[in-house]
Amino acid sequence: MSTLAPLLTSRWGDPQSWTLAAYREAGGYQALAKAFEMEPAAVLNAVKDSGLRGRGGAGFPTGVKWSFLPPPDGGPRYLVVNADESEPGTCKDIPLMMADPHSLIEGVIITSYAIGCHHAFIYLRGEVVHVYRRLLHAVSEARAAGLLGDGVMGTDFKLELTVHAGAGAYICGEETALLDSLEGRRGQPRLKPPFPAVAGLYARPTVVNNVESIASVPWIVANGADWWKSMGTEKSTGVAIYSLSGHVKRPGQYEAPLGITMRRLLELAGGIRDGHELKFWMPGGSSTPMFTAEQLDVPLDYDSVAAAGSMLGTRALQCFDDTVCVVRAVSRWMDFYAHESCGKCTPCREGTFWLRAVLRRIEAGQGKMDDLQILEDIPGSIVGRAFCPLGDGAPSSLTSSLKFFRDEYVQHIDQGRCPYDHTASYLFEAVAA
Amino acid sequence: MTYAPETLTALRADADQVVARYPSPRSALLPLLHLCQSVDGYISPDAIAFCADRLELTAAEVSAVATFYSQFKRQPNGQYTLGVCITSLCGLLGGDAIFAKLSEYLAVGNDQTTADGMFTLERVECNAACDYAPVLMINWEFFDNQTPASAVGLVEDLRAGKSVRPTRGPDKLGTFKEISRVLAGFEDGHANEGPAAGAPSLAGLELAAREGWSAPGPIGDGSDSSHPQEAGDPK
Numbered sequence: 094m095s096t097l098a099p100l101l102t103s104r105w106g107d108p109q110s111w112t113l114a115a116y117r118e119a120g121g122y123q124a125l126a127k128a129f130e131m132e133p134a135a136v137l138n139a140v141k142d143s144g145l146r147g148r149g150g151a152g153f154p155t156g157v158k159w160s161f162l163p164p165p166d167g168g169p170r171y172l173v174v175n176a177d178e179s180e181p182g183t184c185k186d187i188p189l190m191m192a193d194p195h196s197l198i199e200g201v202i203i204t205s206y207a208i209g210c211h212h213a214f215i216y217l218r219g220e221v222v223h224v225y226r227r228l229l230h231a232v233s234e235a236r237a238a239g240l241l242g243d244g245v246m247g248t249d250f251k252l253e254l255t256v257h258a259g260a261g262a263y264i265c266g267e268e269t270a271l272l273d274s275l276e277g278r279r280g281q282p283r284l285k286p287p288f289p290a291v292a293g294l295y296a297r298p299t300v301v302n303n304v305e306s307i308a309s310v311p312w313i314v315a316n317g318a319d320w321w322k323s324m325g326t327e328k329s330t331g332v333a334i335y336s337l338s339g340h341v342k343r344p345g346q347y348e349a350p351l352g353i354t355m356r357r358l359l360e361l362a363g364g365i366r367d368g369h370e371l372k373f374w375m376p377g378g379s380s381t382p383m384f385t386a387e388q389l390d391v392p393l394d395y396d397s398v399a400a401a402g403s404m405l406g407t408r409a410l411q412c413f414d415d416t417v418c419v420v421r422a423v424s425r426w427m428d429f430y431a432h433e434s435c436g437k438c439t440p441c442r443e444g445t446f447w448l449r450a451v452l453r454r455i456e457a458g459q460g461k462m463d464d465l466q467i468l469e470d471i472p473g474s475i476v477g478r479a480f481c482p483l484g485d486g487a488p489s490s491l492t493s494s495l496k497f498f499r500d501e502y503v504q505h506i507d508q509g510r511c512p513y514d515h516t517a518s519y520l521f522e523a524v525a526a
Numbered sequence: 527m528t529y530a531p532e533t534l535t536a537l538r539a540d541a542d543q544v545v546a547r548y549p550s551p552r553s554a555l556l557p558l559l560h561l562c563q564s565v566d567g568y569i570s571p572d573a574i575a576f577c578a579d580r581l582e583l584t585a586a587e588v589s590a591v592a593t594f595y596s597q598f599k600r601q602p603n604g605q606y607t608l609g610v611c612i613t614s615l616c617g618l619l620g621g622d623a624i625f626a627k628l629s630e631y632l633a634v635g636n637d638q639t640t641a642d643g644m645f646t647l648e649r650v651e652c653n654a655a656c657d658y659a660p661v662l663m664i665n666w667e668f669f670d671n672q673t674p675a676s677a678v679g680l681v682e683d684l685r686a687g688k689s690v691r692p693t694r695g696p697d698k699l700g701t702f703k704e705i706s707r708v709l710a711g712f713e714d715g716h717a718n719e720g721p722a723a724g725a726p727s728l729a730g731l732e733l734a735a736r737e738g739w740s741a742p743g744p745i746g747d748g749s750d751s752s753h754p755q756e757a758g759d760p761k
Contacts, residue, residue, distance in 0.1 A: 097733060098739065099739075106728050108722075110723075179652060181652040184658075186654070191727075218654070219595075221666060222695070226716060226717040255548065257556070261597035277591065279591055279594040315744075338656035346728075347729065348734075361730070417618055421618065425617055429652070519620040521620055
């Protein structure tokens with residue numbers, strides 16, 4: 094049994110790994126050749142049978158999502174890859190596209206073939222210029238090699254691929270906001286239903302999938318659904334990239350079968366920096382409730398993390414040691430949500446605004462005991478009442494921190510100041526020491 | 527519009543290429559705004575008028591979009607945007623100190639530009655490089671694992687006209703206008719520069735290689751295909 098199982102990350106260390114030549118050398122585009130020998134429905138069924146669940150956070154089964162497309166009506170249908178990676182802590186798709194853009198393109202072509210799409214899009218966040226260069230270059234190479242355009246790989250399958258750069262807006266990671274943005278509008282979410290499968294881009298049937306989900310497809314097609322299911326857990330199959338960051342000795346990307354524990358991952362990453370202990374960690378990004386050392390043995394699969402009271406999300410494992418003021422961390426996350434709230438719905442727009450104000454007040458030592466009640470009440474007016482998941486996720490760190498560290502909020506109010514030395518959590522002093 | 531005739535001709539030719547990428551012209555609006563920033567250094571009134579004219583939208587419709595996205599600038603931007611990540615992780619691990627130092631050194635606050643037009647300082651939200659914290663984005667290129675001193679060093683080099691190399695990016699940092707053209711979808715020939723990945727991106731891969739860990743081979747080829755995580759499902 095292998096603790097780590099690099100597949101999607103396996104080529105990242107190869108020289109010039111982003112080029113078509115390097116990708117082919119490593120076996121790239123062989124899965125596509127195999128897919129073309131199959132009927133599109135058989136490709137779709139392989140992904141469905143594999144149990145692959147969406148890697149963008151929600152964990153919805155990818156093949157099932159594809160199967161929601163209505164029967165072909167002669168009009169266009171689209172695949173849109175969500176490469177807007179912006180959830181705080183999430184840092185797996187950006188290195189994947191920088192090092193191995195062809196694996197995403199191969200996944201795009203196979204998926205397009207499976208769902209009958211002839212124009213696919215990759216919506217990349219705009220704040221990563223070099224990743225955009227690599228994607229544009231890879232698409233040019235693929236087109237020149239006959240992997241895109243009319244007659245892909247000598248077949249009669251036709252596919253255009255447009256790589257589109259956003260312009261800075263977290264909300265565009267929400268799939269319907271992303272579609273509005275791709276249509277040249279403000280990135281604000283749409284009311285669902287209709288879901289994108291029925292009325293997505295240009296009101297046509299559309300599949301929106303995360304980068305890592307699509308990059309997993311060639312592996313599944315190449316080696317089969319049963320092979321994929323031999324890794325991970327029964328309901329969370331396959332491998333996934335775990336991103337460790339924060340006060341760990343060796344932060345980075347660790348690709349493992351789903352179900353590995355945080356305790357094991359922390360060992361692999363060398364543990365928390367010397368002289369300190371883990372205080373709290375975020376399992377799936379800042380929109381998921383925090384965990385403490387109590388949850389280190391929770392298997393990091395979709396269902397186990399949910400049963401333990403949080404969400405696997407994007408496996409963005411941010412670790413904070415005992416130098417970190419939890420009020421400060423949560424307050425900063427609320428700054429993020431207030432800044433990124435698109436303004437469309439009142440619960441999120443106003444709720445994050447007021448939570449930010451109260452959290453800043455407490456952190457600055459100007460809070461009152463009544464503020465704690467406000468912090469407990471406002472989330473109830475946002476969660477389940479917001480237009481999209483941004484609002485639902487915004488108070489997660491706050492609510493969970495009140496559960497684990499209520500005393501720390503009280504300390505700020507009682508002492509009229511933050512009890513922490515803010516410089517103690519810096520990394521460079523640790524480096525200098 | 528006050529664009530010079532040759533500028534307008536070039537813009538129109540580029541805009542045609544951008545529009546051709548999409549089934550519907552309006553989808554070209556974000557890249558066209560990036561393109562206009564590559565000419566003007568911000569979203570000027572000319573930029574609004576040009577996009578509206580090209581896409582048959584109203585100026586109000588274009589402005590509504592331009593003001594929604596944080597990369598579109600309402601005032602002339604500096605040649606270099608210094609984007610210090612201050613979201614919880616980068617900020618608490620040192621981004622706050624980096625921002626404070628740069629703010630003091632350049633004598634500008636958030637979203638302000640130095641008098642010489644060289645630098646615009648920005649607090650930016652998570653840029654998907656948390657394993658490289660604290661991160662500084664200059665013109666949206668990665669400068670990983672920064673300190674206040676290293677950040678000031680970069681600014682001093684840029685001021686002195688020296689070439690500056692991103693940690694994971696092209697050999698030489700481009701100006702705000704140059705990278706805006708890339709963001710409009712025009713290749714600049716630098717894709718093959720820089721590394722495939724930094725050390726944190728490879729941490730798991732290298733550890734697996736040292737330990738001899740790998741995914742099972744295809745079923746039926748005799749290599750390890752045992753179920754690696756029997757105990758994972760709680761139900």
